[in-house]
Amino acid sequence: MKALSKLVIAGQAFSSRLFVGTGKFGSPEVMAKAVEASGTELVTVALRRIDVHSPADRTLSALNFSRYRLLPNTSGARDAEEAVRVAKLSRAACDTNWVKLEVTPDPNYLLPDATETLRAAEQLVKLGFVVLPYMNADPVLAKRLAEAGCATVMPLASPIGSNRGLQTRDQLRIIIEQATVPVIVDAGLGMPSHAAEALELGADAVLVNTAIAIANDPVRMARAFKGAVEAAELAREAGAGDQTLHARASSPLTGFLGVEA
Amino acid sequence: MQIIVNGSCLEVDSGFTLLALLDHMGKPSAHVAVEHNGEIVERNDFSSVTLDDEDRLEIVHFVGGG
Numbered sequence: 001m002k003a004l005s006k007l008v009i010a011g012q013a014f015s016s017r018l019f020v021g022t023g024k025f026g027s028p029e030v031m032a033k034a035v036e037a038s039g040t041e042l043v044t045v046a047l048r049r050i051d052v053h054s055p056a057d058r059t060l061s062a063l064n065f066s067r068y069r070l071l072p073n074t075s076g077a078r079d080a081e082e083a084v085r086v087a088k089l090s091r092a093a094c095d096t097n098w099v100k101l102e103v104t105p106d107p108n109y110l111l112p113d114a115t116e117t118l119r120a121a122e123q124l125v126k127l128g129f130v131v132l133p134y135m136n137a138d139p140v141l142a143k144r145l146a147e148a149g150c151a152t153v154m155p156l157a158s159p160i161g162s163n164r165g166l167q168t169r170d171q172l173r174i175i176i177e178q179a180t181v182p183v184i185v186d187a188g189l190g191m192p193s194h195a196a197e198a199l200e201l202g203a204d205a206v207l208v209n210t211a212i213a214i215a216n217d218p219v220r221m222a223r224a225f226k227g228a229v230e231a232a233e234l235a236r237e238a239g240a241g242d243q244t245l246h247a248r249a250s251s252p253l254t255g256f257l258g259v260e261a
Numbered sequence: 262m263q264i265i266v267n268g269s270c271l272e273v274d275s276g277f278t279l280l281a282l283l284d285h286m287g288k289p290s291a292h293v294a295v296e297h298n299g300e301i302v303e304r305n306d307f308s309s310v311t312l313d314d315e316d317r318l319e320i321v322h323f324v325g326g327g
Contacts, residue, residue: 021327031325046326049267049319050288059325065292073326089321092301093294160327187327209327 002176002202004236009182010098010130010151012069016041017199018229019071019184020222021209022060024161030218032062038222042069044100044207046076047090065094071132073100079113080120087124099124100154101133110160114141118148125149134186137168142175142183153179154207156187157198161210163190166197176202192221192228199232200240262314273312280307283320293322 020040025031072090077083087099137155158164182204215221296319
């Protein structure tokens with residue numbers, strides 16, 4: 001099991017390894033309470049057009065922006081140019097140069113476009129952005145994105161919102177083994193055990209949104225994810241024993257029923 | 262005069278500033294970003310940018326997202 005090192009992204013240290021998305025909650029108040037219950041220090045948000053004809057969107061109205069590191073995403077971008085445009089607008093809207101780079105041209109599976117993501121990452125790094133790219137669990141691409149100057153890599157566990165857990169486990173292992181930047185497993189983590197498993201594999205953090213937002217009780221589910229992440233961190237600190245094919249007796253097998261010690 | 266905001270036509274008085282437009286629309290200027298004819302406007306300049314007939318504005322803000 002990989003030893004645990006402090007999580008630092010672009011010079012900022014995080015004590016919570018659980019990052020939380022703010023989409024799809026039933027109400028702004030439930031979202032804010034769930035975010036608080038998760039213990040997170042970083043939340044993702046999305047940028048959208050204001051509706052000229054209707055009252056202001058309230059989805060973030062209950063969130064205390066000053067309490068969390070804000071990570072705007074470029075969701076909706078279909079190519080590098082659109083992603084760079086969204087990132088620039090986000091920077092103007094909230095004075096942060098951090099961006100979760102997402103380029104997802106395919107609306108069915110929302111899988112990231114590798115070449116456009118790399119192209120956008122290169123441009124955004126040159127423009128001074130701290131780039132956290134959402135990516136398929138491709139170990140070669142992870143290296144290329146790190147070499148391009150990305151602050152982290154964010155490989156997917158399974159498609160966004162699918163709650164299917166670590167379908168990319170073997171690739172994630174390789175990404176983690178080769179990583180020179182923090183690895184944040186993003187997308188598809190549907191249960192607290194999935195988040196724990198990602199951290200036990202050696203990931204530095206996880207990002208969860210749908211699993212918390214669409215639970216019957218999002219606040220309780222946020223607490224569950226917090227507990228799972230903390231349990232996995234403790235396990236990393238404790239250091240797990242090795243696995244074997246054969247049994248290793250937990251009780252002495254000698255000195256009883258005629259077997260000599 | 263007529264301006265285009267997020268693809269919709271809006272009728273406003275001439276001489277309107279960007280800040281006045283946001284107020285008029287009931288939109289807070291915090292956590293809002295604006296492209297004015299394709300160029301991003303810094304928030305400090307919202308009060309000094311005056312709108313002209315047929316200007317195109319893209320006004321965006323943050324919503325919940327993952």
